[in-house]
Amino acid sequence: MAAFKLSGLTGKLHKNLKLLLSGAVITLLIATVQIFQPLLLELFNGKIYDVTLNAVHSPQTTGVPIVIDVDEKSLEELGQWPWPRYRVAVLLEKLKALGVASVGIDFLFSEADRSSPRAVQSDLKSDFGADVTWTGVPEDLQDYDYILGETLKRGPFVLGYKFFDGTPAKSEDCILHPVNLAWLDSSGAQQNADFPESSTVLCNHRELAGSALFAGFFNATPDRDGVYRKVPLIVKYDGGYHASLSLAAFLMSRDTNQVVAVRDAQGLVAIRAGGVTIPIDNFGNMLIHYRGEAKTFQTISAASVYYDRVPAQELSGKVAFLGTSSAGLMDIRTTPLDPIFPGVEVHANAVDNMIAGDFYKRPYWMPGAELLVLLAVALGTILCLVYARTFYGLILVTLEMVLLVIAAGYILQIYGLFFSPLMPLIACVTIFSTLTLLKFRMAEVDKDFLHNAFSKFVSGEVVEELVKSPEQLKLSGEAKQLTVLFLDIRGFTGISEKLTPQEVGELLNDFFTPMTAVIKQHGGTLDKYIGDSIMAFWNAPLAIRNHPTKAVRACLGMISGLVHLKQQFLETYGVTMRVGIGLHSGEAMVGNMGSSDLFNYTALGDTVNLASRVEGLTKRYGVPLLVTESVVAGCNDESIVFWEIDRVLVVGKQEPEKIFYALDKTDHSALEQEIAGYAAAYHLYLARDFATADKHFTALAEHSPFPRLHKQLADRCKRFTATPPPADWAGVHRLGSN
Structure with a gap:
């Protein structure tokens, strides 16, 4: 019992430290914006002044x-x-x-x-x-x-x-x-x-x-x-x-x-x-x-x-x-x-x-005063959320926001000083939202059944390989050409908030079962379930000819299958399921990466990391599937069409990657005009004709099933129109920028 209490106390301290550190990081980021006063903040402060003036102004004049x-x-x-x-x-x-x-x-x-x-x-x-x-x-x-x-x-x-x-x-x-x-x-x-x-x-x-x-x-x-x-x-x-x-x-x-x-x-x-x-x-x-x-x-x-x-x-x-x-x-x-x-x-x-003589003014020291208020508000919000119930944190944040707005109007009306409550308000809302979600996430992680349900999945192929020759897999691994897949459920945090823990588990079971079946049907190996994500690969432990083609076919099968399952999820759980899938082919280390008494047949290396990064890009570009150029080169199925989306440079890599959206030729006719229009706009973009490309991308976004894709490129064209890229720019987009 004593050991159990000590363990619980340590866990609580760890959680509190994590919350305090998270709140401090958020505060530091917001304070940095306040210190440097970027143009966007200046614009928003102008709007705050307008609203405040509208609230406190009097139509009384001197009559002169x-x-x-x-x-x-x-x-x-x-x-x-x-x-x-x-x-x-x-x-x-x-x-x-x-x-x-x-x-x-x-x-x-x-x-x-x-x-x-x-x-x-x-x-x-x-x-x-x-x-x-x-x-x-x-x-x-x-x-x-x-x-x-x-x-x-x-x-x-x-x-x-x-x-x-x-x-x-x-x-x-x-x-x-x-x-x-x-x-x-x-x-x-x-x-x-x-x-x-x-x-x-x-x-x-x-x-x-x-x-x-x-x-x-x-x-x-x-x-x-x-x-x-x-x-x-x-x-x-x-x-x-x-x-x-x-x-x-x-x-x-x-x-x-x-x-x-x-x-x-x-x-x-x-x-x-x-x-x-x-x-x-x-x-x-x-x-x-x-x-x-x-x-x-x-x-x-x-x-x-x-x-x-x-x-x-x-x-x-x-x-x-x-x-x-x-x-x-x-x-x-x-x-x-x-x-x-x-x-x-x-x-x-x-x-x-x-x-x-009733002048309004914004003295040079006012941003500094706003920074002090921001820090005070942030500290109060963090301490309340760490050491009190979320309900009391909500009361405190609401009170802080009301007082900030009232104070801004009072200071302008009585003292003629423009105090902008914008950044303190942002600090209140951001810290409260983030720490509340973090507390919720911690509570969810504490539920053992989620951890047990998704951390011990292994494919039948891996089990079979381990049974045949477990001694070869204990400590050794081999470098092989793999096609690696990552799949992620979009908006899973929001979905889990709507459901009970039991319903979350049932939903994931109902989702993972058909998706895993499609992967296995096309010769893939399920590596693991990572929360709401799936990692799988092809060409190990058994060698598979044309593994990029089979992997792409599996992706298209999962997307097609999800279309048929959407109504079921909507009726059963009241949620709409969307996914993002990333696919990359390359050399990786594959084998048992566990310990001597626990097998963990998995793949590691840059190929795996890049596949994960590509999956993350699907959210940015608003498409359900992205594959790399190596997948396209290894795919020999003429019934699959590849639509070039962009050229990106991921963090830590020296060479850029072309990314493509894959679709079946039967689906190509519905998107043929859009794909051609995108190609033309992208050609203008590569030719540095950003203004014309912007118009094309903006027009495409109006009627596209993937509006975010076109808006992403249109926004980039707008920035390049205002601030052109360097002369040696080759159309490569660095990840981490917008």
Whole structure:
């Protein structure tokens, strides 16, 4: 009894150590992802920010930023866009008369107004040789750009322009009105940290730009998923620093042109402008605290302003942005709160943040804080699952997940800090799922009948050989050319979870019996049952002519037999049985690999290992059977068709292997077009025409019984299209990559 208790205690300690080690490995892997912050994590964190912002945002604004909308009504009353510049001037004068603090113009006037009388006069002269004079039109009304320029001189108007990368423009062609920027560095600051620099600008007509008091760029770069979460505030160009349209409009409303950029040891931290400290990232971007969907800000039709339909005091002190919501003119952006969002309202949101001071930010130290939370959550989950019942672990994990989500929303809403709970949540779910499955697996292994039922199978041929000459098999073995088979039941863990241990044993008996019969029928030797797998080989202990052919025939027979047995398994056990079979021919050591008192007639060597690897590939490629080139070469049955699938290099091997799907010629007609289409696509793939091959594989996947096969190659083509393989690439896929 004492010995039994000691044995049980040791087993429990061993299991706990295994669970602790497994949890530690999972935690290390997830923590590594958190530390290195890959692009995919950045994309998912963006989505988490969107969800969190949707949950906590308030549509309440300061009421200061407004939108003057060149809407459909305005176009109907004032004519199609672009309007004559004098009409824009009249609109701006009306806004100034209504007392706006500043007007950001979200339009670009890059060329002269061709509708001006003077321009029309010049065009008629140039095109038709006609001398036209205007009667009753004063000289100063014949140039609409001059009229608008005179209005811009009197302010408070901010022209918009656009930076982009391309052929550098001549700096003298553009007048951009840079801000007066000073640097404020803390101790140990990165003094080489600077705002991003642009090489090219699309600016306003020189006459207008020279008349304006201020200007700002209206660029905004979306994140990689196309969502506009940030806006750049400062861009460096031609030695000067230039404000965004939103920042310029804010500065104009505060009657200042002074900006102070703050740096610390991490780089850019904030800018101070107009009495406000605005947090920025290391690229000069401000994270926008969006107030809501489109039309959250007060929006007034430009026609209403133009025709004096706006009350005198309604716009006093407002920061107005002149833009458009008209179809065909609107600059549409996707934001966290609205997939169809007018670009002009992005500026309004940014200015509202500056006025309210309720900025959102993600400091450089936040990923480190998330890592600490991840480690704490992982430790709690591991300890609970190791030393408590799974039920209590489920309660803890659920509580952790709820608290993480609530904490993320609370921190963003109260402190304006974006904390992403993504990786701690992944740690919770992954550790709980893995350790729970591991505990279940350990419990299953403890059931003796499963071990006894599947560890002592030997074929009749082996028993017969041992009876005839057991002395030859005790310690000796011989190298022979074998064809080795591995068969595995797909999704067996999920199947076993649905059944009682007794039902699992009965199911395996019902499955292994007909499969083993097919193997023996075609001259194969059953090596062993490995859990839910079968290992068998041909050409030992008895020599068999054409053993690759017999092995392939056995595989096709098992697949065909399983088709007929599927209904039986479904009715009896409520499960669908699927298999993966791998087949390889080559030299292996075969004989008794046991001890002097226990015979274990088996095969060992690289051939066996490769057959096992090939079986594992059937799941990746989504086909029930894969054979190697050596099997194809040794098969002399013309009624068997081989479909080349891929060229792979397994771990530890120097030479690549071609892998094939084998099928009977009677089944070939149903797949003939698909096989031909795959061959054509694979030829394009080998020829490095990955984009075209991707299209072919994707099209094949839509109607194929093996969609995963085509998607596997299509995904690979997509990666190679983005990042081509090296020049010496020969179409070989290294196992371990996707």
